Amino acid sequence: MFYISILLQLLESAAAASFSVSYQPRSICAFERSSVDFSCRFDYSSYHRDITTKWFKPEAHQKQDGTQVGISVYHSKAAEIHQLYKNRTTYAKQDNNCSLRLHNVSKSDIGKYFFRIETNSYYEKYTGPGGIHLNVAVLPFRVTVKTQTANEHIYEGDSVTLTCSTENCTPKQQPFVWFKNQRLIPEATDNVLPIDSVSHSDFGNYSCALKNSGTTSADEILLDVRYRPKNVEIVVLPSAKIQEESSLTLICMSNANPAVTNYTWFLIREANVSYIGSDREFSIRSASQSDEGQYFCIAENNMGSSNSTVIALKVEVPRSRNFSLIAVAVLLFLMAVLLVVFGVIIRRKQFTSKKQSTEQTPAVTVTEEIYENLRKSSEFEENHTTCVTYADLRLPPSTSDRPRSNSQEDNIVIYSLLSCED
Structure with missing residues (x-):
């Protein structure tokens, strides 16, 4: 009995020495409902004339190393193909080429696939070792965000990596595309988008997809970068020229994350800075020249604060009022001139009367x-x-x-x- 066992092992070794199988690649990730190619080549001794070729997949309860033959994915005798794989495979049918294409893959196809050669001899059977592992990417895409720090939030200056992936695995044989706020990012073509130092300009919604493919794109994910107020400016409503006695509103605008919690308004007049308000909007119900000056606001959140640019506010007086003021000024000037002329006339009359009384008095000088x-x-x-x-x-x-x-x-x-x- 011992000798028989040794003889069988020798025969199996001799059979294995006459066969060889190579796979390429060893692992494949394919999208659900796509087609996948198992590249394979084999060799055998020339004296084997009648051979049977097959691809099989071990069942879940079997060993996954190929030592146990599972269901037939492909068989040179079509009747032997398992019902799950009928009309879903295409075999190369060329000498020494054992490549197989599997169509319309699904999650149930996940597992290892092996190529096997069988002859009429009981001892001349051979399974290519290792096999090919198939994983199926289940859509849709999803974007995940990772940072190098363990902070709960993402702050300006942090390093961030955005990854476009699917359930189970992510195919990498095709180029990807990335979108920010639904606009294409031309330089991003990989499924990974690294950002070494995020800034407030990176804040936005990101999504990804396969390039030149109808594959569903990922749902947008918000890259929530926290930063102090940026681009603080004052908007004046209405924006037209400010007329006297008209109403207007000054609005302190900014970009900030989180939102601004405190606003402060200041007025600069004659080198003096005065505090005038603490709301986002500063309103003037009836503008006058006393409201003229330079205005600026400060926006603040828990990340810091920033000043706005200074704007000059000038109130224009209506033309009718200007005319009235000019008329009043002219009238006052004329009245002043008349008073001066009247005074001069009175003084001259007094001088003439005095002169006449002096001439009526005889002047006698007795020498x-x-x-x-x-x-x-x-x-x-x-x-x-x-x-x-x-x-x-x-x-x-x-x-x-x-x-x-x-x-x-x-x-x-x-x-x-x-x-x-x-």
Whole structure:
């Protein structure tokens, strides 16, 4: 008995030495409902004329190393093919080529597949070792996000990897495409999308799919990058020119994640900065020139804060009011001019009255010469001499400060009649 066992082993070894099978590749991942190729080549001794070829899959309760022959996926005798695989396979049917194509794969096809050669001899049977493992990718795609840190959230500066995958496995023989907010990312062609240092610009919804394929794309997943407020700016509504007494609203806009929790408003006027509000919107019900100045806001969340750019607010006065102001100014100016003219006229009248009263008052200046004539006249009276004498009195120019008429001559001649008796 011992010798018989040894003889059988020798015969099996001799049979194995006359056969060989090679597989390529050893593992395959195929999409559900697609076709998959099991590439295979075999060799056998030339004296074997009548051989049977088959592909089989061990059942779940059998050993998965090929030592136990399972259900027939393909058989050179069609009647031997298992019902699950009828009309689903295509065999190469070429010398030394044992390749097999399996169509419309499903999750039930997951497992190992082996190629086997059988002859009429009981001892001349051979199964290619190792086989090919088939895994089936079950759609749809899904995007997963992984970070190098164990943080609950993703912050600016973190390293992030987005992976496009399916259930069980992910085929890699075809290029992938990635979308951010439904827009194509041209440089991403692999099923893995690495981001070394995420920023606020990477925030968005991501999805993936196979390139040039109708395969269903993945549901979008949000890359939730947390960052302090960015691009803070002030929007003025209405955006037209601000008229006096009109209403307007200033809105503090920003991008932030998480959302802004605190807003602060400031007004700059004449180098002074004043706090004016703490809401997202700052409203002015009736604008006036007192509201003019430079405005800015600060947006803050739990990641930090940022200032907006400064905007200058200018309130325009209506033209009708400008005309009224100009008219009032002109009227006041004319009234001032009239008052000045009236004052000048009054002063001139006063000056003329004073001048006339001065001219009516006689100005007599008796010089030594007049007194001399009067003295001689007196002497004649004493001598009782009756005579008529004409004397002329010449008045020298007056040295008085009082004004005199322009028609008055410089030398005034006064004729006097002096009577004298003997």
